[in-house]
Amino acid sequence: IDDFxxxxxLWSTQWFNKTKFHLFVxxxxxxxxxxxxxxxxxxxFESYNLVIRLRSINSNKHAPSLDIARSFSHVHAVRxxxxxxxx
Numbered sequence: 001i002d003d004f005x006x007x008x009x010l011w012s013t014q015w016f017n018k019t020k021f022h023l024f025v026x027x028x029x030x031x032x033x034x035x036x037x038x039x040x041x042x043x044x045f046e047s048y049n050l051v052i053r054l055r056s057i058n059s060n061k062h063a064p065s066l067d068i069a070r071s072f073s074h075v076h077a078v079r080x081x082x083x084x085x086x087x
C-alpha cells in the first residue's frame with residue numbers, strides 16, 4: 001500500500017484530497033481486524049447524486065434546493081396515492 005501511495009503521489013497529488021483514497025491507508029488494518037472490506041464501498045451513496053441531478057434538470061437555478069425538495073415531495077405524494085394511501 002505504501003508503494004501504491006508513493007507511486008500515486010508521483011503521478012498526481014490531487015487524489016490525496018479524496019475521502020475514498022484515504023481509506024487505502026487503513027485497509028490492511030481493517031482487513032486484519034474485521035475481515036473483508038465490504039463496508040468500504042461508497043458507490044451506492046454516490047449513485048444517489050444522479051437522482052438529485054435528475055431532479056434539478058428543470059430547475060431555474062435560483063433556488064435549486066427548493067426545486068429539488070418540491071420534486072421529491074411531489075414524487076413521494078404520488079407514490080403514496082398510487083400505493084393505496086388516502087388524502
